[in-house]
Amino acid sequence: MATPTTTGRNPDDEGVLLVEGTDRPGLVHAITGVLTRHGANIVSLDQHNDGIEGGSFFQRAVFRIDGFVAERPAIEADLESTLGTGLGLTWRLADRTPKRVAILASTSDHCLLDLLWRQRRGEIAMTVPMVISNHTAVADDVRSFGIPFLHVPSQGPDKSAAEARIIELLRGNVDLVVLARYMQILSSGFLAEIGVPVINIHHSFLPAFIGAAPYRKAKERGVKLIGATAHYVTEDLDEGPIIEQDVARAGHADDAAELQRRGANVERGVLARAVMWHCQDRVIRHGRETIVFQP
Known part of the structure; x- marks a missing residue:
């Protein structure tokens, strides 16, 4: 069982989502929408594109959600349906385990x-x-x-x-x-x-x-x-x-x-x-x- 940090945050409740794919309008809305649907609080959001029309898009989101370990399978299913199948994006979800x-x-x-x-x-x-x-x-x-x-x-x-x-x-x-x-x-x-x-x-x-x-x-x-x-x-x-x-x-x-x-x-x-x-x-x-x- 993880020990809460000095700020009172439990690292078991934190996750990192990395996404990449072809840039187009609406990606940030779609990605953050998945996390929001599962009650996540996004605490950090960084993104980059290569400045080319229809070029590459990259994003890293750090979020916190109570009971992330239990909710993770549902989040992953939603990510695959919305981002993978729906938008053709590649994604990876990580926890804070060392x-x-x-x-x-x-x-x-x-x-x-x-x-x-x-x-x-x-x-x-x-x-x-x-x-x-x-x-x-x-x-x-x-x-x-x-x-x-x-x-x-x-x-x-x-x-x-x-x-x-x-x-x-x-x-x-x-x-x-x-x-x-x-x-x-x-x-x-x-x-x-x-x-x-x-x-x-x-x-x-x-x-x-x-x-x-x-x-x-x-x-x-x-x-x-x-x-x-x-x-x-x-x-x-x-x-x-x-x-x-x-x-x-x-x-x-x-x-x-x-x-x-x-x-x-x-x-x-x-x-x-x-x-x-x-x-x-x-x-x-x-x-x-x-x-x-x-x-």
């Missing part, structure tokens, strides 16, 4: 520990049922948060056994997977099998540097900006829909170690915001891009 997030990591700990710290402080609405790593370097730190640490080695060119084990651990147990500097490439079969979104973080230089020692290469080229990108993982390596990005200035006096320190700081913030927004149901994936209803 998402179950598994974190995959390797030896770098900055993104991993930042996420665990934010989760412990209640900054991100998630639980972390497990951390999986192909190394044991972060094991003690993870366990200090009271979170299970699972070691799944992944050496050599054939990763199938490791992926099969990770799938076994994740399937049915998580709502999201986060790659917190997990230095392994996931196969298309793995992504299909786990059946939940995967978020990744990586550096993003101008110009970009791939392969080993990117900060050393960046220093050698005299970059003036370093940054990070958080995105959903697809079969195309590092080309999934972008959720969040940020940059920091760099100068000629900064050595590779300083660039790496600043880069790690940017990575922490970018990944944390991407995970937080996903867990708050603020993100709609639309083809190769995302619509992010930021706070």
Whole structure:
């Protein structure tokens, strides 16, 4: 049973509705009408269209209704009849239950520990049922948060056994997977099998540097900006829909170690915001891009 918040609101009585489809007159009236018919109080409403006649429409509504859990099946039936069948819109209804997030990591700990710290402080609405790593370097730190640490080695060119084990651990147990500097490439079969979104973080230089020692290469080229990108993982390596990005200035006096320190700081913030927004149901994936209803 959920505990009421300090404002007296029970999170079990709150829901989030995400809608997308072809823009036309009357959509807002139809969407809010469904919620109103079921006694919902709409507390937040954000929408976006691409400015093209007959283009795309996106909306996020946060609402409160007494007994939402019991009323949810009726609301979903009404949404499908009115929005899905009636207007050809795609919709998704979510509650405020914290998402179950598994974190995959390797030896770098900055993104991993930042996420665990934010989760412990209640900054991100998630639980972390497990951390999986192909190394044991972060094991003690993870366990200090009271979170299970699972070691799944992944050496050599054939990763199938490791992926099969990770799938076994994740399937049915998580709502999201986060790659917190997990230095392994996931196969298309793995992504299909786990059946939940995967978020990744990586550096993003101008110009970009791939392969080993990117900060050393960046220093050698005299970059003036370093940054990070958080995105959903697809079969195309590092080309999934972008959720969040940020940059920091760099100068000629900064050595590779300083660039790496600043880069790690940017990575922490970018990944944390991407995970937080996903867990708050603020993100709609639309083809190769995302619509992010930021706070």
